[in-house]
Amino acid sequence: MATNHLLVLAGILVATCFVAFASDPSPLQDFCVADTKGPVLVNGFACKDSKLVTADDFSFSGLHMPGNTSNPVGSRVTPVNVAQIPGLNTLGVSMVRIDFAPWGINPPHTHPRATEVLTVIEGTLEVGFVTSNPENNLITKVLQKGDVFVFPVNLVHFQRNNGNGNTVAIAALSSQNPGVITVANAVFGSNPAIANDLLAKSFQTDTKTIDWIQSKF
Numbered sequence: 001m002a003t004n005h006l007l008v009l010a011g012i013l014v015a016t017c018f019v020a021f022a023s024d025p026s027p028l029q030d031f032c033v034a035d036t037k038g039p040v041l042v043n044g045f046a047c048k049d050s051k052l053v054t055a056d057d058f059s060f061s062g063l064h065m066p067g068n069t070s071n072p073v074g075s076r077v078t079p080v081n082v083a084q085i086p087g088l089n090t091l092g093v094s095m096v097r098i099d100f101a102p103w104g105i106n107p108p109h110t111h112p113r114a115t116e117v118l119t120v121i122e123g124t125l126e127v128g129f130v131t132s133n134p135e136n137n138l139i140t141k142v143l144q145k146g147d148v149f150v151f152p153v154n155l156v157h158f159q160r161n162n163g164n165g166n167t168v169a170i171a172a173l174s175s176q177n178p179g180v181i182t183v184a185n186a187v188f189g190s191n192p193a194i195a196n197d198l199l200a201k202s203f204q205t206d207t208k209t210i211d212w213i214q215s216k217f
């Protein structure tokens with residue numbers, strides 16, 4: 001009886017820890033502007049002397065500027081995270097602007113440390129994410145200007161401008177440093193390359209096809 005209660009309690013504690021660690025840790029002071037040149041390594045950056053902090057440590061300019069979409073996928077992500085705003089250190093949020101040329105895509109990718117909430121401010125955008133194994137359900141929708149969509153943390157997701165004009169989206173992310181893993185680049189463009197016969201078996205195809213795809217990355 002007592003053992004059962006202890007097991008349940010332990011289960012609840014473990015579950016609570018997973019919830020607590022699903023986003024960046026909460027700050028223990030008003031702010032901790034990143035000392036990006038400091039020698040001390042912590043989970044994030046060490047804090048700059050608060051007496052030396054200025055408004056510029058909390059600011060970024062230029063998000064009104066379209067990103068250059070002249071590339072094979074036809075999109076450009078302009079990040080605004082702790083690398084651009086040192087004042088975001090320890091605060092658990094960041095943002096991006098994403099520009100899409102007509103029919104441009106943001107290829108399937110994941111953010112290992114963040115949920116993303118995206119809004120379309122110009123054009124239209126087809127969005128989707130895939131649930132984890134074994135269902136692998138595709139949750140997809142076409143967004144109009146002003147529509148908002150959520151990509152849950154870690155899940156593979158993508159976007160495509162399904163129109164002939166430009167599309168612009170702004171997204172918020174629940175980490176100062178969300179990280180990005182682009183599926184195709186990670187699988188076919190790793191350094192050094194994953195063995196082509198291993199990938200051929202994974203994708204149920206032949207090594208020639210894998211060599212050809214790997215050559216694109």
Ligand SMILES: *[C@@H]1O[C@H](CO)[C@@H](O)[C@H](O)[C@H]1NC(C)=O
Nearest residue numbers: 066067068069070071072076
């Ligand atoms: C956009 O990127 C392309 C390809 O890298 C480059 O040729 C072009 O000059 C860039 N355009 C601008 C306005 O920077």
